[in-house]
Amino acid sequence: MSDKEFGGKARKHALMPSELSRRPDLRVGPASVTLRNIADTVPGSDDLSLPKEVAKASPSAATVQKIINEVLASPSLELATTSADGATQTMTFAKESRDLLIECCVEFITMLSSEANDIAEKDAKKTIACEHITKALQDLGFEDYIPELLRVAEQFRVSQVSREKKQSKIEQSGMTNDELIAAQEALFRDAGEKYNATT
Amino acid sequence: QLKTSFPVARIKRIMQADEDIGKVAQVTPHVVSRALELFMIKLISASADQARGAGPGGSGGSKGPKRILTHHMKRAVKADETFDFLADIVDKIP
Numbered sequence: 001m002s003d004k005e006f007g008g009k010a011r012k013h014a015l016m017p018s019e020l021s022r023r024p025d026l027r028v029g030p031a032s033v034t035l036r037n038i039a040d041t042v043p044g045s046d047d048l049s050l051p052k053e054v055a056k057a058s059p060s061a062a063t064v065q066k067i068i069n070e071v072l073a074s075p076s077l078e079l080a081t082t083s084a085d086g087a088t089q090t091m092t093f094a095k096e097s098r099d100l101l102i103e104c105c106v107e108f109i110t111m112l113s114s115e116a117n118d119i120a121e122k123d124a125k126k127t128i129a130c131e132h133i134t135k136a137l138q139d140l141g142f143e144d145y146i147p148e149l150l151r152v153a154e155q156f157r158v159s160q161v162s163r164e165k166k167q168s169k170i171e172q173s174g175m176t177n178d179e180l181i182a183a184q185e186a187l188f189r190d191a192g193e194k195y196n197a198t199t
Numbered sequence: 200q201l202k203t204s205f206p207v208a209r210i211k212r213i214m215q216a217d218e219d220i221g222k223v224a225q226v227t228p229h230v231v232s233r234a235l236e237l238f239m240i241k242l243i244s245a246s247a248d249q250a251r252g253a254g255p256g257g258s259g260g261s262k263g264p265k266r267i268l269t270h271h272m273k274r275a276v277k278a279d280e281t282f283d284f285l286a287d288i289v290d291k292i293p
Contacts (some may be wrong), residue, residue: 091247091265100269100292101242104285106213108238109231111284113214117221127222128214130230137234141281145237152233156226 112136205232242282243267245275 093101113128115136120128130153134146175183210228214220249271273289276282 091250091267093243093267094269096269097246097267097272100272100288101239103288104242104272105235105239107285107288108235109210109213110217112231112234113217113220116227117217117219127224128220128227129224130226133227133230133234140284142234142238145234148237149230149233152230153226156229160225 111140115139205235207232210235242272242275245279245282246272249274249278 112133116128116132119135119139120126120132123132125132130149134149137143137145137149170180173180207228210231211223214223214228214231246267250265250267269289269292273292276285276289
């Protein structure tokens with residue numbers, strides 16, 4: 001595989017894992033560089049029912065559907081019923097209900113952001129931080145969410161620390177950018193060869 | 200809790216669709232994502248409760264699994280104070 005097949009543009013820096021997720025042509029198989037969570041899904045193409053502007057600024061319908069199914073199937077919520085012949089039936093959401101749910105989600109995010117923004121401003125801060133969100137939730141009556149959210153924030157901090165360790169590892173490797181790029185391409189080639197050899 | 204979660208970048212985009220919103224700390228969309236999850240669970244459960252209570256007597260179900268309809272959601276919203284911000288959205292439903 002030559003650079004020309006990748007679209008030819010000379011890279012200015014070695015690719016970071018987050019950028020790899022956007023370059024499907026570089027995924028050469030299991031032996032390659034591990035990818036971190038691919039946070040963004042393919043934008044809006046499955047939002048058939050929503051107008052484009054709304055679709056761009058709302059969660060993907062497929063994700064919402066997945067979550068709906070998970071919640072409805074969850075035994076702890078006792079949403080499944082067992083009929084006389086022993087069959088389990090779960091409730092379903094009508095299509096308009098799903099769309100309504102999506103609207104509610106967007107409204108929730110917007111309202112939460114707006115409240116948190118006001119709180120941040122009063123705090124003379126330009127960036128909305130976690131504590132502004134938790135205070136907003138408190139004001140809006142969702143204080144029971146707070147303990148769980150603090151856990152999420154802590155988990156994130158931990159993952160950031162390990163990420164910084166990886167960043168500095170690259171800086172400390174003592175290799176120049178070009179050397180790093182060359183090393184990475186060598187790894188891709190090797191992985192590609194191993195992958196092709198096994199298929 | 201749940202296995203699926205909302206894409207963080209999408210949440211950030213929704214947040215910043217509001218012009219008043221400036222910068223957002225990196226951790227914030229993750230926290231909002233989880234809050235949204237919990238909110239959805241609450242709203243879905245409340246709506247399902249409405250749908251369950253709506254059937255005749257206790258012997259319903261012969262028509263198959265109950266479907267949660269928009270008026271169930273509307274009732275759920277009206278029944279809970281914390282859902283007040285959704286009042287406008289559900290008003291258009293009969």
